[in-house]
Amino acid sequence: MQFSVRLPVATHVLLCIGRFQGEYKTTSTFLAGSVNVHPVIIRKVLGQLRTAGLVEVAAGVGGAKLTRSPKDITLLDVFRAVEEDEDLFHFQENPNPDCPVGRNIHRVLGTRLERIKQHMREDLARITLEELLDAVDEEPM
Amino acid sequence: MQFSVRLPVATHVLLCIGRFQGEYKTTSTFLAGSVNVHPVIIRKVLGQLRTAGLVEVAAGVGGAKLTRSPKDITLLDVFRAVEEDEDLFHFQENPNPDCPVGRNIHRVLGTRLERIKQHMREDLARITLEELLDAVDEEPM
């Protein structure tokens, strides 16, 4: 069980925009060529990033650019842009209320698992696009 | 996007076994009644928990019991029993190797996201079945 490819794809898209902004026109076809998915997927992701205020997309002429500095964009911003804000784990809907375990499981487990998701958010918030851009250019041998 | 219901269900099952061990015979039907899923689902989960060495299931006669003390079972044990040990996030398989972002994205993002998953494991490892059993019995008003 894992998260979808959307966070990595959206991050890839933002990295390409940040890396090539000015140098190339970062159209959905251009971005699709780096990520290796269908341009429509890129346009959907760009739509989510635009809604979240992370990018501006030029209507008609094409191409996207970041609305703010890479140091002010974190993976939590990206995560929130492309993933629903739902519980990390899925609970069985109707446990038996006549059973002491059944009627308490959601409260007991839910609060603890929510704490774990909160930690994940904090971890994501510590990773900036700037850090990733720097790391991309430090190519290994 | 979220993890399946398996960790919560498996935890619920272990809590019921721990709570009712000795008092009731914890058969798949009994457990299914508390969780409110089909008994076959419970038997599958019990099979995974058995493979992981967390429970023993009595063949023929029926009923399951914990193989060790609730204080020595953590949610990480349960998580490992019921979830594949795969990456938390799914990567696009074939990014463009001719693009500096494409050929580095997996290394750059992968290591950082793996670190987040490692934190999640550490969080899960800190939660014991004993703690949850205690919390279940501290019923709210």
Add this chain to the structure above:
DNA sequence: GTAGGTGTAATAATATATATTACAACGAAT
């Protein structure tokens, strides 16, 4: 007005999760 591009809907293909039925094998009690 044409060319290249975006936004979005519709559809298909695929994968994963969950529910359910079915049944062979098992152990205990009689």
Add this chain to the structure above:
DNA sequence: ATTCGTTGTAATATATATTATTACACCTAC
């Protein structure tokens, strides 16, 4: 030995989510 309740597992169905692809109206610059 047979019966009863149970487990383990396969097969199948259903639902849901994900990704890929096609199609097309609309937009902007030239």
